[in-house]
Amino acid sequence: MNALIKDDSRHVIGVKSRGNKFAFGTLESADELRLDYDVTLLPPKKYFFPQRETLFTYDLADGFSAKNPEDAKPMVIIGVHPYDIVALLHMDEIFRDTKSDPYYFKKRESSVIIGVNIQKMSKWNFSSFMGCSVIDYGYDLMLTDLGNRYGINVGSSKGEALMLRYAKNITPALARDIQIAGQKKQEVWNMVQQKLDFPAELIPELLGASYAKSGFWESHSEKCLACGSCVLVCPTCYCFDVKDNPDLTLEQGERIRTWDGCLLEDFAKIASGENFRATRPTRYRHRYFKKGKYLYDRFGFISCVGCGRCSSNCLPDIANPVNLFNDMYHESRNSGVQMPSSATQPDVNISTEGNIDYVPELGTIIKKVPLTAYETLFEIKLDDGSELGHEPGQFVEVSVFGIGEAPISISSSPTKKKTFELCVRKLGNVTRSLHNLDVGAKVGIRGPFGKGFDADSMKGKDLLFIAGGLGIAPLRSLFNYVLDNRKDFGRVTLLYGCKEPKELLFGDELALLASRDDVEFKSTVNWCPENEVWSGSIGVITTLIPQVQFSPEGTLAILCGPPVMYKFVIADLKTRNMPDENIIMSLERRMKCGVGKCGHCQINQIYVCKDGPVFNYSKIKGVPEAL
Amino acid sequence: MKPKVAFFDFAGCEGDQLQIANLEEDLLTLLGQIEVVSFREVMKEHADNYDIAFVEGSCTRLQDEDRLKQIRKNAKVVVAIGSCAAIGGINSLRNYKDLEGVKKTVYGENAKLFDSYAARPIDAIIPVDAYVYGCPIDREDFLHVVKSLLLGKKPETITYPVCVECKKNENICAFERGQFCVGPVTRAGCDSCCVNEGTICWGCRGFVDNPNENSHKEVLIKYGLTVDDAIGKFKLYFGWQEAKR
Numbered sequence: 001m002n003a004l005i006k007d008d009s010r011h012v013i014g015v016k017s018r019g020n021k022f023a024f025g026t027l028e029s030a031d032e033l034r035l036d037y038d039v040t041l042l043p044p045k046k047y048f049f050p051q052r053e054t055l056f057t058y059d060l061a062d063g064f065s066a067k068n069p070e071d072a073k074p075m076v077i078i079g080v081h082p083y084d085i086v087a088l089l090h091m092d093e094i095f096r097d098t099k100s101d102p103y104y105f106k107k108r109e110s111s112v113i114i115g116v117n118i119q120k121m122s123k124w125n126f127s128s129f130m131g132c133s134v135i136d137y138g139y140d141l142m143l144t145d146l147g148n149r150y151g152i153n154v155g156s157s158k159g160e161a162l163m164l165r166y167a168k169n170i171t172p173a174l175a176r177d178i179q180i181a182g183q184k185k186q187e188v189w190n191m192v193q194q195k196l197d198f199p200a201e202l203i204p205e206l207l208g209a210s211y212a213k214s215g216f217w218e219s220h221s222e223k224c225l226a227c228g229s230c231v232l233v234c235p236t237c238y239c240f241d242v243k244d245n246p247d248l249t250l251e252q253g254e255r256i257r258t259w260d261g262c263l264l265e266d267f268a269k270i271a272s273g274e275n276f277r278a279t280r281p282t283r284y285r286h287r288y289f290k291k292g293k294y295l296y297d298r299f300g301f302i303s304c305v306g307c308g309r310c311s312s313n314c315l316p317d318i319a320n321p322v323n324l325f326n327d328m329y330h331e332s333r334n335s336g337v338q339m340p341s342s343a344t345q346p347d348v349n350i351s352t353e354g355n356i357d358y359v360p361e362l363g364t365i366i367k368k369v370p371l372t373a374y375e376t377l378f379e380i381k382l383d384d385g386s387e388l389g390h391e392p393g394q395f396v397e398v399s400v401f402g403i404g405e406a407p408i409s410i411s412s413s414p415t416k417k418k419t420f421e422l423c424v425r426k427l428g429n430v431t432r433s434l435h436n437l438d439v440g441a442k443v444g445i446r447g448p449f450g451k452g453f454d455a456d457s458m459k460g461k462d463l464l465f466i467a468g469g470l471g472i473a474p475l476r477s478l479f480n481y482v483l484d485n486r487k488d489f490g491r492v493t494l495l496y497g498c499k500e501p502k503e504l505l506f507g508d509e510l511a512l513l514a515s516r517d518d519v520e521f522k523s524t525v526n527w528c529p530e531n532e533v534w535s536g537s538i539g540v541i542t543t544l545i546p547q548v549q550f551s552p553e554g555t556l557a558i559l560c561g562p563p564v565m566y567k568f569v570i571a572d573l574k575t576r577n578m579p580d581e582n583i584i585m586s587l588e589r590r591m592k593c594g595v596g597k598c599g600h601c602q603i604n605q606i607y608v609c610k611d612g613p614v615f616n617y618s619k620i621k622g623v624p625e626a627l
Numbered sequence: 628m629k630p631k632v633a634f635f636d637f638a639g640c641e642g643d644q645l646q647i648a649n650l651e652e653d654l655l656t657l658l659g660q661i662e663v664v665s666f667r668e669v670m671k672e673h674a675d676n677y678d679i680a681f682v683e684g685s686c687t688r689l690q691d692e693d694r695l696k697q698i699r700k701n702a703k704v705v706v707a708i709g710s711c712a713a714i715g716g717i718n719s720l721r722n723y724k725d726l727e728g729v730k731k732t733v734y735g736e737n738a739k740l741f742d743s744y745a746a747r748p749i750d751a752i753i754p755v756d757a758y759v760y761g762c763p764i765d766r767e768d769f770l771h772v773v774k775s776l777l778l779g780k781k782p783e784t785i786t787y788p789v790c791v792e793c794k795k796n797e798n799i800c801a802f803e804r805g806q807f808c809v810g811p812v813t814r815a816g817c818d819s820c821c822v823n824e825g826t827i828c829w830g831c832r833g834f835v836d837n838p839n840e841n842s843h844k845e846v847l848i849k850y851g852l853t854v855d856d857a858i859g860k861f862k863l864y865f866g867w868q869e870a871k872r
Contacts, residue, residue: 018797018799019799019804020799021799023797041797042794042797051795052795222842223842223845224842225788225811225812225838225839225842225843225846226787226788226835226837226839227787227788227791227810227811228787228788228790228791228794229791229794232790232791232794232795233794243783246774246778248653248657248660248770248774249656249659250660250777250778259795261787261791264786264787264791265786265787265835265836265837266786266787280839313794313800315800315802315811315843315846315850316842316845316846402778402780403778429780429781429783432779432780432781433778433779436779
């Protein structure tokens with residue numbers, strides 16, 4: 001062990017005591033290693049997904065240059081309990097989902113994990129019930145205490161090479177060693193003090209049946225401090241925030257990501273102030289659903305390994321999953337609630353398509369057209385001369401260096417090739433800074449991201465566009481595409497509503513529609529001040545729907561607007577017998593990373609940033625938090 | 628052009644301005660970005676044409692109000708620095724006591740010569756654009772706010788409690804060490820500096836926006852504090868904020 005520690009090419013980490021607790025830390029000598037620990041304060045994920053991590057450093061002194069952080073030394077982590085190894089396997093799948101996270105995998109793939117079978121168990125642990133207290137895979141080496149020596153299971157060639165190089169006096173295991181090792185593993189089962197009263201595989205269904213259970217979440221979360229301790233210590237939690245951290249010269253700085261948690265108040269809050277999970281019960285419920293249902297629906301595993309860290313860190317003692325799941329189980333049995341069968345699920349595509357690039361490309365603002373007091377249309381060209389190559393309805397992450405990054409939907413049609421347009425409302429720091437930039441200024445662009453409108457599948461159909469307020473911005477990318485390929489589509493109608501005339505966007509372009517006989521256009525405002533001129537209707541957007549004729553079967557309704565608009569518009573479309581599959585909409589959420597990793601835009605098993613933002617209503621109407 | 632910056636103090640210990648005067652290696656870089664026109668603690672000169680006013684100390688007298696309003700009028704941006712200015716701070720402890728009694732304790736028989744009222748944060752008098760919390764303020768946190776203002780950015784206010792930082796720092800919870808802490812209801816941003824050193828969070832950065840105070844008082848009592856002591860834990864820094872809730 002000491003020879004391994006002295007080997008300078010590796011960072012050797014192990015479990016050490018910290019006060020009367022334990023923590024993973026750098027080993028200075030073999031004596032520090034404590035394989036008899038019960039649980040560590042934080043799981044070993046902190047070495048692969050650190051609390052704070054530099055994504056890149058930037059320098060604005062000469063245009064813009066970005067540098068990725070240097071690779072750290074390969075690690076050997078000694079003394080990982082089986083449940084924490086399973087948790088790492090969960091993290092692997094999450095960080096591989098669709099696009100791989102290079103920061104995570106660089107560290108993960110170069111490391112060696114040396115596990116140890118549990119010798120002492122935290123009183124909060126229930127890993128046996130989650131199938132994670134004894135494992136046969138996931139490690140490079142696994143140690144079992146046999147009394148005066150350790151048994152070693154070899155899990156990989158990497159582990160074997162390390163063992164052959166550093167382990168002294170190894171001999172092939174004899175029958176009695178294998179027997180003792182087997183007994184030691186059996187003993188783990190008897191250490192568990194927390195008892196789940198039913199098989200864990202029922203958890204997703206139980207949760208599904210309890211989502212809207214009146215008072216259940218409120219009463220269980222009444223004492224929640226929203227302190228986030230439960231999620232911050234969790235070995236399978238992966239949510240993060242992204243921030244710019246300029247230095248005092250303001251010319252150099254770094255973009256960092258830091259751990260975040262869905263229990264924290266602002267987790268699902270967007271720049272407009274809308275908070276999609278503003279109350280403690282909704283955030284409390286989200287945590288359990290994420291662990292027990294959403295990730296299960298996406299990946300097929302229950303994202304809890306039973307380490308018990310959440311329970312032990314919750315001061316009001318309301319975070320123990322065993323208690324909550326048992327309550328849920330017994331209540332559902334007593335009340336005879338019928339377990340629902342799985343509802344229609346949105347398509348979730350899990351495949352790996354290369355790496356995520358967190359470093360933006362450079363773009364230049366080549367035109368800036370103020371539309372209203374708050375919205376400006378920016379025309380942007382990528383500096384390397386390439387085309388953005390987006391489909392209508394997709395978005396980009398726009399960076400103003402030193403300020404941060406924000407998701408902005410693309411407003412121009414893909415038929416406009418050399419440049420693209422973003423209609424930006426002054427709301428948060430990034431969008432306000434963007435407004436202060438002049439033509440010629442540089443911005444960072446990542447993307448295009450997400451699933452946009454499938455224009456090809458709309459060919460030959462009648463299209464009914466319904467936009468509310470800023471919702472016209474993403475719809476314009478499709479609308480202009482349709483106009484540029486007008487003969488491919490049937491009747492085209494645009495209904496557009498905003499609060500008052502001065503908030504109307506793209507007024508000049510819309511005025512031109514009046515002279516076209518191949519497009520029907522109607523607009524409305526909620527109210528019009530006396531001194532302003534307005535020729536459209538007065539009333540909310542839904543007042544326009546009865547004014548247009550459409551065949552419900554042959555028409556696609558394409559919706560974008562504030563969250564409140566959808567409920568009413570969909571209800572009206574349904575009274576006109578429009579089938580669910582014919583309603584297509586774009587959703588807004590806090591899309592921080594844009595690549596389905598940071599967790600902020602998650603609703604149920606869906607990441608709005610990559611499974612959306614465009615959805616077919618038939619696929620999301622059963623998703624409780626979508627609308 | 629470098630923005631002109633002025634520092635002001637009201638009822639407080641001036642420890643926050645001391646933190647700024649003690650910025651050490653960052654001080655010269657900072658002075659490359661701003662022009663200080665008034666800073667009583669470190670310089671003689673004073674001017675009233677400033678863009679950013681940093682105000683320390685709480686408002687404890689009627690005549691403080693006029694001075695604050697004048698500062699507000701002169702400055703484009705007003706920043707409250709330190710607990711006293713930002714949340715009322717430790718001065719608000721006296722708000723729980725009889726004011727005449729407090730004056731007598733401090734000034735003896737001259738008490739009637741001194742005008743005073745309940746201690747309050749400066750945003751009880753004037754609109755405040757940004758806050759640097761803490762008792763004293765953290766230098767990095769101060770620089771974060773300054774950098775944000777220089778970049779034309781509204782400084783982000785942390786809305787989560789100190790527990791988040793304790794967990795990230797892998798601290799052993801104060802409650803598990805047999806101590807009592809108000810970190811779960813206190814605004815983070817200090818990197819849990821006190822708990823990192825083995826003590827507790829006293830709450831100097833004030834309540835988070837929506838603290839679950841009742842639940843946390845129950846926790847304090849569950850872990851062994853008397854009801855009075857639990858209430859006392861909240862008085863040290865949260866006085867003004869509790870009275871407002």
